[in-house]
Amino acid sequence: MSTGAEPSPVLELRGVSKQFLGVRALSNVGLRLFPGEVHALMGQNGAGKSTLIKVLTGVHPPDAGEFTLAGAAIRPTTPQQAQQLGISTVYQEVNLCTNLSVAENIFAGRYPRKGARGGWRIDWPRMNAQARELLTRLNLDIDVTRGLATYSVAVQQMVSIARALSVEAKVLILDEPTSSLDEDEVKRLFAVLRQLRGEGLAILFVTHFLEQVYAISDRITVLRNGEFVCEKPAAELNAPALITAMIGRELASQSEVVPSARPHDGQPLLRAQGLGQQGQLQPVDLDLYPGEVLGLGGLLGSGRTELARLLFGLAANDQGTLQVDGQPVQLRSPADAVRHGIGLCPEDRKTDGIVAELSVRENIALALQARHGLAKTLSREQQAEMAERFVKALGIKTASIDTPIGLLSGGNQQKAMLARWLATEPRLLILDEPTRGIDVAAKQEIMDEILRLAQQGMSVLFISSEMSEVVRVSHRIAVLRDRRKVAELPAGSSEQAVYHVIAAQA
Known part of the structure; x- marks a missing residue:
């Protein structure tokens, strides 16, 4: 770290190390936060960002390391103690x-x-x-x-x-504060952060949105595999260099698999006609074909998640009809959807997805076991074989398939949720924000996997707040606004084209 003529840090961490069950989470990590600065903490999922915050705020005791606040040594052992010292944290949820x-x-x-x-x-x-x-x-x-x-x-x-x-507070820690905010809300939040920065507060900002890093940050620290990589002023670390520092290699400019329009010469796997729910979603017509990724384009609150819930039986439609293979169906519950070959990776993986206390193996086996019912219990050996296969296929980073899934990074939890539904061999997989809160490399891996699944004949409904992801993987894009479908766009459409359709409906 540089030691030029600059103010003393209000908070400094030196030589911080931490292990969990023999797995290294942090190794000799340092961090400096200066008054009147927004400091971005960057790294892939599993880089150690969350662990560093939890060690700093007294959630986890460090195995080694020194902490100083305003020049005085500290060692908070609880979040309450950290708060009393002037270190406050606002979490993603x-x-x-x-x-x-x-x-x-x-x-x-x-x-x-x-x-x-x-x-x-x-x-x-x-x-x-x-x-x-x-x-x-x-x-x-x-x-x-x-x-x-x-x-x-x-x-x-x-x-x-x-x-x-x-x-x-002397230090304000913001852990993914913008993940559930729309563009205008992010601008309002950043205006507040600039004001607090002007008042001399030291702000630690954790995000996966690169454009937000450069919009608000003065300084950037990068972690990789639990180790300190660099600390630089934001003006001296451009986006390509930042990505390279995060992943340890240059990132491929785009996926090797590029979607193109698909002919629809047969009947759709699933057809929704006038499907809606009073107060939640206006009647929607939608066709989903085998081997196709259908993207849902729209802003927050446009009805994307509401449509996904109707298609998976989490909510009951009071308008319209559904057909699977040309036959009318009524999805009264997720169990009905699973029986028809439909899977859903939900938007909130922590609340609706993972069971944090269960192992990676048990989490992957959940959906298949639910489909089989209690009469046909999967043996531990069957679960292990299946989990090992998907851990290898999807590159899930875990010390063991028996590690509690709650100890994995967000990106690896997301891959495990994808594995859970792939184990059921679904014909239609609904992915609601599958890349939210995960790093840029894991996003690319998941989106490449989505396109490979479609090539193998699976139908995918893809929902993301990041329009660049929607246009990148979709063979068609259904555009929603104000809880209704307003248009369909073909493969190759630009982000600007989607936004133009949304704006034109105003």
Whole structure:
């Protein structure tokens, strides 16, 4: 790291190492955060970013390393201690109580009390006033007495930041804060971060969106395989150099497999006619053919996930019909969908996908076992053979197939979810945000795998917030806006073409 004429770091980590079950997660890692800077922490899934944050905030004890805050040695052993020291973290999944009010969430566990010495009664007027003051600092004017659940994810994210600032934070850690935000919400968040940076706060920003790194960051630290690679000003590390530092090699410019339009000379595998659900999705006509990737293009809230839920039986349509192989079907549950050869990798892998306490082997076997039922239990040997095959085929990085899947990186969890459904040999695989929150190399591997599956005859419905991914892998693109289908575009259409269709419908 450079030692030129620059201010002293407000927070510095040196020689941090950590192992889990004999697997090295961090090895001699360093990090410096300076006041009045946004510092991006970059690396592939499994590079050690999350582990470093958890060690820093007292979730995991380090095996070795030194920590200094404002020049003084520290060693937080709990998140509460880290917060008391002035290190606050806002995670990707908003970690608040949606049943409480905005003000209650900001001051949960630290409610202002009435009385000179702090009595037992909560001082509601003072708490609400302080909450409004904190949110005003973030340029947010909302009713702090309303339940948090009544506000959007973007507002909830701001409330999380307000809570972090309420303890007089010196360091603010943002772990994938933009993964559920649309473009305008990201701009508002960045405006707030620039304001906080101007106030002298040190901000650690973790993201997988390269364009966001260069839009907001002053400095970048790169980790690879649990080791420190480099720390450079953002202006001195361009995107190709950053990617090379992250993966240790130059990234191929594009997939070797390129989609092209496919003739539809037979009947569709699945046909939806006027399929809809009151208040969730306007009636949609959609055909899915074997050997084809159909992309869903649209902004957040356009109805993509709602359509996926209807096609997998997670929600019941009250309008329209579905056909599989030309025969009418009614999908009353996911079990019905699985029996018809339909699989779904859900948007939220942590809540709706993985079972964190179970092993990689058990997670991969879940869907196939569910289809077989309790009368035909898969033996441990059958599970192991299947898991080993997919771990090898998809390049899942794990110490063992019996490692709890919760210990894997996000990209490897996503590959395991893909393996779970491939084990059932589905005819139609619905992928809802399969690359969200994973690194650029893992994204390329997963998208290449999607195209290979289509070449082998599988039908794929592909949903992604990143339009570049949609246009890259799709043989056709169904464009949604305001919870209705507004157009279909052919293979080879540009991102601009998709956005033009969306804008033209305004």
